[in-house]
Amino acid sequence: MISVQKLSYVYSPKTPFTTQALFDVNMRIEDGDFFGIIGSTGAGKSTLVSHFNALTRVQKNSGTVIVDDMDLSAKKPDLNRLRAKVGMVFQYPEHQLFDDTVEKDVRFGPKNLGASADEQRALAKQAIELVGLDYGAVAERSPFELSGGQKRRVALAGVIAMKPQILILDEPTAGLDPVGKREIMELIVRIKAVCPTVVMISHNMDEIASYCNRIAVMSRGRVIGVFTPRELFGSRELLADCDVKLPLVTEIAARLCDGGAEIAHDILTEDELLDAIEKAVKHA
Amino acid sequence: MRDVTIGQYYPSNSIVHRADPRFKLVIMLMFLVMVFFCDSFFSFGFLTFFVILTIALSRVPPLKVLKGLKMIIIVVIITTVLMMIFYTDGDGKPLAEWGIFHIYLNGIYASIKLAWRLMLLVLMPTLLTLTSTPTELCDGLESLLSPLKKLRFPVHELALIMSIALRLVPTLIEETDKIMNAQKARGAKFESKNPFKKIKAMLPVLIPLFVSSFRRADDLADAMDSRCYRGAKGRTRMNKLHFHVGDVLAVLLWSAVFVCILFLNYNWLGWEFIAVLGV
Numbered sequence: 114m115i116s117v118q119k120l121s122y123v124y125s126p127k128t129p130f131t132t133q134a135l136f137d138v139n140m141r142i143e144d145g146d147f148f149g150i151i152g153s154t155g156a157g158k159s160t161l162v163s164h165f166n167a168l169t170r171v172q173k174n175s176g177t178v179i180v181d182d183m184d185l186s187a188k189k190p191d192l193n194r195l196r197a198k199v200g201m202v203f204q205y206p207e208h209q210l211f212d213d214t215v216e217k218d219v220r221f222g223p224k225n226l227g228a229s230a231d232e233q234r235a236l237a238k239q240a241i242e243l244v245g246l247d248y249g250a251v252a253e254r255s256p257f258e259l260s261g262g263q264k265r266r267v268a269l270a271g272v273i274a275m276k277p278q279i280l281i282l283d284e285p286t287a288g289l290d291p292v293g294k295r296e297i298m299e300l301i302v303r304i305k306a307v308c309p310t311v312v313m314i315s316h317n318m319d320e321i322a323s324y325c326n327r328i329a330v331m332s333r334g335r336v337i338g339v340f341t342p343r344e345l346f347g348s349r350e351l352l353a354d355c356d357v358k359l360p361l362v363t364e365i366a367a368r369l370c371d372g373g374a375e376i377a378h379d380i381l382t383e384d385e386l387l388d389a390i391e392k393a394v395k396h397a
Numbered sequence: 398m399r400d401v402t403i404g405q406y407y408p409s410n411s412i413v414h415r416a417d418p419r420f421k422l423v424i425m426l427m428f429l430v431m432v433f434f435c436d437s438f439f440s441f442g443f444l445t446f447f448v449i450l451t452i453a454l455s456r457v458p459p460l461k462v463l464k465g466l467k468m469i470i471i472v473v474i475i476t477t478v479l480m481m482i483f484y485t486d487g488d489g490k491p492l493a494e495w496g497i498f499h500i501y502l503n504g505i506y507a508s509i510k511l512a513w514r515l516m517l518l519v520l521m522p523t524l525l526t527l528t529s530t531p532t533e534l535c536d537g538l539e540s541l542l543s544p545l546k547k548l549r550f551p552v553h554e555l556a557l558i559m560s561i562a563l564r565l566v567p568t569l570i571e572e573t574d575k576i577m578n579a580q581k582a583r584g585a586k587f588e589s590k591n592p593f594k595k596i597k598a599m600l601p602v603l604i605p606l607f608v609s610s611f612r613r614a615d616d617l618a619d620a621m622d623s624r625c626y627r628g629a630k631g632r633t634r635m636n637k638l639h640f641h642v643g644d645v646l647a648v649l650l651w652s653a654v655f656v657c658i659l660f661l662n663y664n665w666l667g668w669e670f671i672a673v674l675g676v
């Protein structure tokens with residue numbers, strides 16, 4: 114569980130460059146959520162999630178962030194325990210790879226948490242296989258000679274190997290082609306089986322609509338609201354208020370609906386759309 | 398990491414900010430020479446008055462400028478103390494003495510002047526970097542050095558290298574920040590006291606940093622190539638430097654200050670009042 118109360122954050126306070134990135138943010142992420150965060154660039158999404166594992170510290174008198182039983186606005190939270198619990202995958206995580214073999218790189222996290230050599234190896238193997246790479250084939254290769262998509266998987270494995278309970282993903286599919294995007298999303302669903310809570314920042318409404326169960330909409334440092342996908346994408350007023358675009362499938366459904374077809378307008382996934390079209394065709 | 402103040406530009410729209418960087422650099426150079434000509438308290442005071450005037454005109458908060466002294470304050474204190482206790486005045490009588498250490502009245506004067514000189518030497522360059530962007534300074538330097546082109550000295554290339562380097566400092570800091578955060582999220586610790594351990598702990602940051610710097614350099618070279626960059630030959634500037642009457646006046650004013658300082662110290666015409674002031 115992550116609970117955020119009255120959180121504000123100011124970059125470079127007391128300088129000519131000061132910017133307030135967060136204003137009075139309140140929200141609660143429950144265990145088991147696939148929680149989406151959307152909002153235009155500069156809305157403060159990355160700043161918000163970097164509070165969740167104390168990479169950005171809560172500033173004085175600027176609210177509280179609580180992860181399970183840990184209060185991150187306390188002076189000295191137990192960072193080791195926190196970072197083992199909350200895994201964070203940044204945008205373009207492949208840029209953080211450094212070791213000479215994939216296996217060693219993935220072991221870096223468990224090693225820092227004090228796992229024994231055998232444990233490290235076992236965790237690395239599990240993680241590499243979980244992200245869909247062939248352990249035997251890549252373990253001893255240099256991460257720098259892999260393809261872009263493979264590098265990103267290795268970077269993901271590096272975080273998964275720490276066995277987090279909460280996984281935070283900042284635009285995990287940015288810069289990938291459509292097939293690569295889909296593969297990564299399917300991978301995240303598989304990861305969710307072992308890491309029950311996932312928080313994902315994304316600009317891609319298709320991903321948000323088909324995978325998330327709750328969505329926070331941010332704008333200019335504030336959370337406008339937290340909705341279920343059906344609430345958000347089913348209501349045109351809400352979409353206009355939040356300045357959010359429709360996912361592709363919902364857009365198609367809406368157009369068909371406008372054109373007189375008997376299709377619900379709050380369709381969220383491709384399967385739902387296909388079913389609805391089939392039904393409508395049969396009906397006609 | 399963000400506290401590193403290399404590009405410490407303080408944005409404002411004062412006359413000092415708007416002045417032509419070439420003239421600022423010239424004044425700067427004159428000032429550095431001037432400081433070494435100052436010898437009497439009166440001349441130091443005279444010069445300091447103009448420094449304060451410039452700071453006031455720049456509208457940078459005085460505290461920001463004084464912050465520049467922070468780096469050298471230790472050096473100033475140590476040299477001043479050493480100067481004070483080792484200065485030997487053949488004629489005078491020491492005010493106090495402990496073994497090899499002794500304090501003379503003239504020693505006190507000399508050490509105060511030394512400290513004053515060091516502080517003046519740091520204040521003006523600090524003000525220069527607070528009121529001009531690195532790019533402006535590079536352009537100014539390139540323009541001032543351009544006569545050297547006749548001697549086949551690669552002025553343009555040098556200026557380009559410098560401005561690219563300066564331009565990439567903030568980017569590099571940002572990148573370091575990002576990678577450090579990513580590794581911290583994987584449980585890395587950078588706070589070790591042991592220097593060897595510290596270097597080892599930095600490897601997971603340095604390696605990705607190098608990789609990305611090479612990638613960035615490659616990209617930049619490609620981008621310049623694809624825009625037909627061919628070096629200095631036949632190249633015109635988008636932002637031409639223009640000087641105004643004010644810039645010329647400023648240089649004239651500082652030249653006058655220079656002449657006054659020379660007079661104060663050498664008293665070529667043997668004026669009585671200078672002889673009195675020039676302790």
Ligand SMILES: Nc1ncnc2c1ncn2[C@@H]1O[C@H](COP(=O)(O)OP(=O)(O)OP(=O)(O)O)[C@@H](O)[C@H]1O
Nearest residue numbers: 124125132133134153154155156157158159160161
């Ligand atoms: N290190 C920093 N220093 C100063 N200001 C910053 C810094 N990082 C972000 N900001 C500012 O804070 C605000 C929020 O930035 P943030 O990165 O959280 O946005 P975001 O929602 O993640 O955007 P994006 O979708 O582009 O990733 C922006 O106005 C940005 O300019």
Ligand SMILES: [Mg+2]
Nearest residue numbers: 158159160283
């Ligand atoms: Mg972001």
